[in-house]
Amino acid sequence: QVQLQESGPRLVKPSQTLSLTCTVSGDSIRSGTEYWSWIRQPAGQGLEWIGRVYTTGTTNYNPSLKSRVTISVDTSKNHFSLKLSSVTAADTAVYYCAKCVGGWYFDHWGQGTLVTVSS
């Protein structure tokens, strides 16, 4: 059974960089058959796809966040990471990592982690 777990600071100051890691168990990122994504959800709102990474390190980002987002993968540690720079209060949300089947839909999700941007 594939499991994903987000980790990282829960509180980030405005203008700083949000950094999260998603550790995968029960599947190997190195297998090269899936994509690995980040999705966020502000409180009481809908879901926003942030971007994805493939085992080779190839990435795709949401244009609305592209200038501030970096997603990377570490196959030796079986995890992938999100960095979002120059954060503001509008970036406060629950951040989910998810396994993306074929780069299409999301069949396994982490439990999510609430990141608050505040001074």
Add this chain to the structure above:
Amino acid sequence: EIVMTQSPATLSVSPGERVTLSCRASQSVSGNLAWYQQKPGQAPSLLIYGASTRATGIPARFSGSGSGTEFTLTISSLQSEDFAVYYCQQYNNWPRTFGQGTKVEIK
């Protein structure tokens, strides 16, 4: 960006009733549509992909239909555990986009 519009925003239903949720895309997404269920405090979970294929372990009371720009999720007989928010998501174009959700609440 493809805009996904779900209706209604909220649906008040009694257990045992048949429920139909709608999702409309601003342009054709072919059959590249998924549905998710999200319960309070939990991550979304995959229900349907390819517009009509149930994900592993999803009960047969959930069914999806549609193609192009109009899609429907039907729950044939609502169970207590089905009260949740439902999201559609297109994966035909970049960026991947979700609808704003339909909340199914107890009447």
